[in-house]
Amino acid sequence: MESKTVKDLMIPLAEYATVSEDATLNEALLALDKAQKEFNQAHYQHRAVLVYDKSNKIVGKLSQLDIIRALEPKYEQMGKSNPLSHMGLSRFGFSPQFMKEIVKQFRLWEKPIEETCRDAAKLKVKDVMYTPTEGEYVEDTASLPVAIHQLLMGMHQSLLVTHGKEIVGILRLTDVFQEVKTLLIK
Numbered sequence: 001m002e003s004k005t006v007k008d009l010m011i012p013l014a015e016y017a018t019v020s021e022d023a024t025l026n027e028a029l030l031a032l033d034k035a036q037k038e039f040n041q042a043h044y045q046h047r048a049v050l051v052y053d054k055s056n057k058i059v060g061k062l063s064q065l066d067i068i069r070a071l072e073p074k075y076e077q078m079g080k081s082n083p084l085s086h087m088g089l090s091r092f093g094f095s096p097q098f099m100k101e102i103v104k105q106f107r108l109w110e111k112p113i114e115e116t117c118r119d120a121a122k123l124k125v126k127d128v129m130y131t132p133t134e135g136e137y138v139e140d141t142a143s144l145p146v147a148i149h150q151l152l153m154g155m156h157q158s159l160l161v162t163h164g165k166e167i168v169g170i171l172r173l174t175d176v177f178q179e180v181k182t183l184l185i186k
Contacts, residue, residue, distance in 0.1 A: 006147050007140040009179055010161045010169035013058070015039060017049040021059060021126035025070060028062055028125050048158065050170065051129045058160060058167040060129035070128040071113075071120045074106050137162050138171060144179065147171055 017035035019028045028049045036045045051060040069075050103109065109116075138147050138159045150159055151173055161169040 004144050004179065005140065006138050006142045006144070006159075006161055006171050007169075009144070009147075009175050010140065010171045011039075011046075011175070012169045013050070013167065016170055017046050018052055018058075019049055019062075019125055021051050021053050021124070021129065023125045024121060025062075025067060025123045025125065025128060026121040029067070029121075047172075048170075049125075050160075050167075051125050060126075060131050061158070061160075062125055062129045063157065066128055066130050067120075070123055071116045072108050074108055132160055136160060137167075139163070140168060144176070148176060148180075151176060 015035070015038075017028075017032045019031045023031075028051075032046060032049050035049075039046060047064050049062040050058050051062055053059045111119075133154075135150060135154045136156055136159055138150055138161055140161050140163045147159060150156065157173050159171045160167050161171050
């Protein structure tokens with residue numbers, strides 16, 4: 001039996017939601033909705049938008065978490081003073097009470113959520129997106145175990161798939177899981 005490669009499991013760039021880095025969050029969400037409706041796979045909807053620059057090169061990702069984090073700009077301020085803030089403080093054993101104190105101390109979520117969402121819809125994608133690191137790219141010819149290793153070691157939800165220097169798709173953890181599940185239950 002021939003093992004599958006990343007190319008066999010990836011979603012081609014043409015089938016994934018993409019927007020310009022100059023788009024607004026509102027435009028990115030509309031692109032995500034459109035891609036979800038057009039996506040012909042029964043398993044999982046897209047959960048992110050890929051971002052391209054002026055030369056049509058993919059330069060970032062906009063995840064659900066990035067969009068929700070953008071609702072409260074003070075999280076960005078916290079990140080500058082606390083390098084652990086983006087790692088998830090609860091992973092380090094901080095109590096729920098301590099987490100509530102952070103909300104009070106930084107005066108998070110003071111505005112009504114409707115107002116917060118209206119404001120965030122106007123933000124530019126380039127100000128909110130996540131720029132992938134070197135470990136978030138995988139060659140389309142890579143084996144499934146190589147991709148799994150990268151997903152696990154980096155705790156990534158997806159990897160950008162390359163062919164040479166060009167990004168040709170995205171490999172999602174959910175699709176890798178489906179493949180592993182199929183192999184496990186045979």
